[in-house]
Amino acid sequence: MKSKSYKVSPISNANYPDSSTLKYSSTFHAYTIFQMNSQFNFRVAATSSAATGIYYIDWGTPTEKLQDGVTNSLYVAPLSTMIEVCSSLSTATVTVDTLPTLYQYWTSIPIKVYLANAPASQLTVTPTFSVAGFTVTPNSLTFDYGVNTLYFQVNVGSTYTASTTSPTVSFTLGGTDAAAFAAPNKQTVTVSTSYPSIVAATPGLSITKVSASEVKVAVTSTIAGVLYWGLGCQGSHVLNFAGLSSLVSDLVTPSKSIQSLQEQLSEQYLSTETDIDTTKDTDINAFFKRIHSEHCSDYWASSQVITTAGATIDLNWLMAGTSYTFSAYIATRLTNNTAAYPLNTYNFTTDAAAQYYSTSVTFSGSVPSTSSSGIAKVLAKNMGVNPSWLTYVSSSRRMLQSSSGSTTTTTFVYNVLSDSRYPAYTSSGMISNLNTNQAQATSDFSSALALTSTALGTSTAVTTGTAPSWSTAPAKTANTDTSATFTAASSQAGTIYVSCTDNDLTGRITYAWQVTNGLDATTEKVPSANVASVATTSETLTVSGLSAGTSYACYFTACNSYPVTPSCIEYTSTTPLQSITFKTSGSSSSDSSAVMMGASALLAFILTLLN
Numbered sequence: 001m002k003s004k005s006y007k008v009s010p011i012s013n014a015n016y017p018d019s020s021t022l023k024y025s026s027t028f029h030a031y032t033i034f035q036m037n038s039q040f041n042f043r044v045a046a047t048s049s050a051a052t053g054i055y056y057i058d059w060g061t062p063t064e065k066l067q068d069g070v071t072n073s074l075y076v077a078p079l080s081t082m083i084e085v086c087s088s089l090s091t092a093t094v095t096v097d098t099l100p101t102l103y104q105y106w107t108s109i110p111i112k113v114y115l116a117n118a119p120a121s122q123l124t125v126t127p128t129f130s131v132a133g134f135t136v137t138p139n140s141l142t143f144d145y146g147v148n149t150l151y152f153q154v155n156v157g158s159t160y161t162a163s164t165t166s167p168t169v170s171f172t173l174g175g176t177d178a179a180a181f182a183a184p185n186k187q188t189v190t191v192s193t194s195y196p197s198i199v200a201a202t203p204g205l206s207i208t209k210v211s212a213s214e215v216k217v218a219v220t221s222t223i224a225g226v227l228y229w230g231l232g233c234q235g236s237h238v239l240n241f242a243g244l245s246s247l248v249s250d251l252v253t254p255s256k257s258i259q260s261l262q263e264q265l266s267e268q269y270l271s272t273e274t275d276i277d278t279t280k281d282t283d284i285n286a287f288f289k290r291i292h293s294e295h296c297s298d299y300w301a302s303s304q305v306i307t308t309a310g311a312t313i314d315l316n317w318l319m320a321g322t323s324y325t326f327s328a329y330i331a332t333r334l335t336n337n338t339a340a341y342p343l344n345t346y347n348f349t350t351d352a353a354a355q356y357y358s359t360s361v362t363f364s365g366s367v368p369s370t371s372s373s374g375i376a377k378v379l380a381k382n383m384g385v386n387p388s389w390l391t392y393v394s395s396s397r398r399m400l401q402s403s404s405g406s407t408t409t410t411t412f413v414y415n416v417l418s419d420s421r422y423p424a425y426t427s428s429g430m431i432s433n434l435n436t437n438q439a440q441a442t443s444d445f446s447s448a449l450a451l452t453s454t455a456l457g458t459s460t461a462v463t464t465g466t467a468p469s470w471s472t473a474p475a476k477t478a479n480t481d482t483s484a485t486f487t488a489a490s491s492q493a494g495t496i497y498v499s500c501t502d503n504d505l506t507g508r509i510t511y512a513w514q515v516t517n518g519l520d521a522t523t524e525k526v527p528s529a530n531v532a533s534v535a536t537t538s539e540t541l542t543v544s545g546l547s548a549g550t551s552y553a554c555y556f557t558a559c560n561s562y563p564v565t566p567s568c569i570e571y572t573s574t575t576p577l578q579s580i581t582f583k584t585s586g587s588s589s590s591d592s593s594a595v596m597m598g599a600s601a602l603l604a605f606i607l608t609l610l611n
Contacts, residue, residue, distance in 0.1 A: 002074050002384035004065040004274045007032040010042070013056035013080060021050035022083065023120055024057070025146055028266045035274040035386065036422035045120035045145065046085040048176055057081040068275075068387050069377025069448075091182040092117040094125060096171060097305070100224050101190045102156050109224055109332075110151035110251040110305055113141055113184075118148045119177040127152060129189070130168045133160025137252060142175070151251040151305075156191055166190065198223050202342040203306075203328040212320035212351040212423035217313040219306060225332035226251065227306040231315060233296035234323035234347065235514055235521050241329045241341045247301040261302040265317055268298070274419075275386050284388045284417060288564045292420065293517035295319055297525070306330060320353035320423040321565055323513070353418060354426040355464060356563060358393060359434065360413045361456035363445070367410040369395045371449065375412050378444045379456075382437040383416070383430040390414040391563060409454065415462055415563055431459045465560045467567040468492035471536045474556040474578050481548035481586035486541045488578075490533045490558035494566060499528040500543050500554040510577055512557040512568040520555075533558065548586030555579045 009031055010024045022044060026032075029040035044057070059077040066073070095114045102108055113125055126140040135155040143150060170186045204220035219227060230244050239247075249258040259267075273291065281287040304311060318324065326348070329341045361375060372392040380387035393413040400407045416427045434441060435457040445451045472489035479485065488496050499510075501520035508521035518528035527545040546552060556578040559566035571577050 001033050001035055001038060002067065002381075003035065003070075004067060004386065005032060005034050005272075006062055006064050006075055008062040008077055009060045010057045010081075011060050013058045021047050022055060022057070022085075023047065023145065027146065028262065028269065030266075030270055032270065034269075034272040036419055036425050043118075043146065044083055045118070046083075047120045048179070050085050052085050052087050055083040055085060057083060067377075067380060067385070069374075069381050092180055094123075094171070094173070094181050094184045096125075096127075096184045096187070099154065099169065099187055099189055100307075101192050102154055103195055104156045104160060104191060104193050105158070106195075107137075107155045108153050109226060110153055112305060113150050113152065115143060115148050115181070118146050119143050119175070119180070121145060121176040123177045123181055124174040125150075125184075126172045126174065127154075127169050128172060130170075131160070131163075133157050134167070134169075140174075153252050160191065162191065162193075196223070199332055200340045200342060201225065201330050201332065203227065203330050203344045204310075205326065205328060205344055205346040207326075207346065207348050209351060210316075212353060213318045213421065214314070214316040215318065215348065215350065217315060217326055217346070218310060219313065219328060220310045221306050221308060221330050223330070223332055224305070224307045225330040226303055227311060227328060227330055228301070228303045229313060229326065229328040230299060230301040231324060231326050232299045233513075233523060234325055234349075235509065235511055235519075235523050236296075236299060236325060237522060238325060238327050238343070238345055241331070241343070244301055244327070244329065245303075245331070247299070248303045251303060251305070261300060264298075264300065268317070276388050284391060285564055287388070288417070288420070289517055292319060292322070292513075293519060293525075295421075296322070296513075296517070296519070296523055318350050320350050320420040322420070323347065323349040323511070351423075353420050353423045353565060354428065356415055356417060356462040357427045357431055358413055358415045358460045358462055359431045359456070360411050360458045360460075361445075362409050362411045362454050364407075364409060364452040364454055366397055366408050367395070367412075367451060371451070372412060374449050375445070375451075376414060378441060378448060379414065379434060381444065382441040383433045385416075385430055389417045389419075389430075391417065417564055420565070428459060431457060462562065464562050465492070465567055467569055468494060468558045468560055469569065470558065470578065472538055474498070474554075474580060476554075476580050476582055477540075479546075479582060479584055481584055482546050483542055483544045484546060484552070484554070484582065484584070486543070486554070486556075486580070487538050488541070488556060488558070489536055489538045491536060492533075492558075492560050493535045494533055494558060494560040494562075495530050496533045496539055496541060496556065496558045497528070497530045498541050498543060498554050498556050499526050500546065500552045501526045502547065502550050502552050505553060509571060510555045510579070512559075512570045512577065515555050515557045515577065516559065516568065546584050547588060548584055549588030551581065551583045553579055553581045 026042035033040050058080050064073050093116050097112045123143040124140050127136050137153050141150045167189045168186050171184045173183050201221050201223045206218045208216045228244050249255045276287045327345045376390040377387045395412045397410050416430050418427045442453050445453045468491045471491045474486050474488040477485050497516045499515045499518050505521045510521040520526045527543050529541045529543045531539045531541050533539050557569045559568035
């Protein structure tokens with residue numbers, strides 16, 4: 001999509017009023033599309049009072065946030081959407097997973113009940129066993145509007161008596177929408193008193209890369225249980241089972257106070273930023289670094305039932321060129337010792353974003369460099385991106401002499417950047433859009449800037465280069481109570497970065513991406529600084545915001561001049577990042593507290609002597 005954002009809401013068609021018999025929802029996308037996306041999902045439900053027939057949904061006036069340089073809306077409301085309401089005789093399916101082998105005195109793993117189509121109002125599903133001794137939690141499942149999946153568990157108690165006839169479980173439907181669903185088939189249940197010898201299993205992990213922003217994780221298990229998994233950027237804490245499971249709502253008795261994975265991802269989607277925030281970002285490079293830093297400050301966790309058939313988890317919200325750690329436990333519920341659940345982790349890096357390209361536009365006459373901003377807006381409009389994604393590189397004039405006189409032209413060059421969240425939208429693809437819209441771009445240059453373009457849309461790869469090295473290793477030159485000053489020289493032009501932490505990083509690794517984003521090894525935001533570097537020239541960095549009388553470890557990296565995703569001095573097992581440890585001057589707050597406590601104790605002692 002070419003606009004920053006687009007939002008539209010459904011309304012009842014004036015000629016076909018639905019009298020509230022249709023319900024609409026767009027829980028994840030909230031009827032909103034952001035730049036670099038092309039669709040939103042929504043759901044429609046017909047209540048039991050809805051008559052069969054054809055209905056129409058109209059769409060209200062869109063709310064559109066335009067790119068800089070675009071004055072008119074680019075999109076209109078969708079055409080009316082036709083909805084056909086069918087008879088409830090066309091029943092929807094209720095699917096219940098096959099009950100696992102049950103063990104007397106034990107509680108089963110969660111058993112999933114799934115609706116391909118959620119109810120418009122309410123549906124209840126009640127499991128009933130043919131003999132006594134079975135306790136179901138909860139004893140009845142209530143599917144409200146929009147709910148597709150719920151779970152129950154079964155406990156086989158002491159009152160269960162084995163017989164020659166296997167027990168069965170049947171399912172009764174109730175609620176407002178029961179007529180629209182078909183009851184699931186009865187199941188035969190196996191109860192065993194021969195308990196399994198395997199009570200814990202290590203999840204097997206492997207990944208398949210789908211794209212630069214999506215991987216699928218295949219998980220295998222030798223026993224059925226509940227798979228708890230977590231995902232964070234490289235350097236995130238790998239949580240123990242108690243820590244990871246505390247982030248995930250229970251499948252059988254979900255907590256409203258714990259955000260589900262889909263709720264977390266929806267919240268992230270609806271807070272999508274597509275342009276520089278001048279209160280936070282100095283330029284587009286800073287914007288993309290902040291977006292990456294915020295992404296890596298998040299942690300994602302969820303749980304699901306896993307059997308010996310394994311499970312596949314689709315991680316489709318990743319960023320290109322980013323390293324992650326996936327961790328997993330399998331809770332078998334066959335032991336109360338959660339410390340016995342083995343952990344497995346898998347480290348992977350998504351593919352890098354496509355190479356950046358530069359493009360140029362040539363005008364008749366002499367055009368001042370101050371026109372670069374206006375030119376970028378026209379180019380961006382016809383590429384379908386934000387103008388800030390075009391970074392001005394240079395302008396040059398050329399004069400050609402001929403027998404009829406001289407001709408002057410001016411050429412402007414821009415790097416075209418792309419967003420690592422959406423690697424399918426490449427720099428070269430945006431320039432291709434410009435080529436498609438050359439006629440419109442030429443017209444826009446004339447009408448908006450009174451310029452005559454003679455050539456545009458050339459595409460030249462921006463050289464990625466190689467990582468620099470230290471010409472002069474980082475050194476501390478001074479520090480005060482609240483700041484420290486360092487010098488360093490890089491072998492290449494680019495940027496030098498430093499981040500300082502007072503956290504205990506014992507056993508932790510600090511990576512270059514953390515330093516460039518102002519984070520420490522735990523991905524916590526810490527005092528940092530950066531400075532543009534000239535090749536082999538000593539540069540000065542000053543880190544502010546430190547605490548007095550506090551020990552710090554500062555880590556350094558240097559990067560080349562490639563935009564957004566430069567090549568940097570990276571951590572290796574044999575060559576960690578350059579670091580400097582020191583203590584700021586002055587007294588820390590803990591030192592002051594100790595002095596006060598000591599003075600109080602001395603005063604109390606003197607008073608005791610006087611008494």
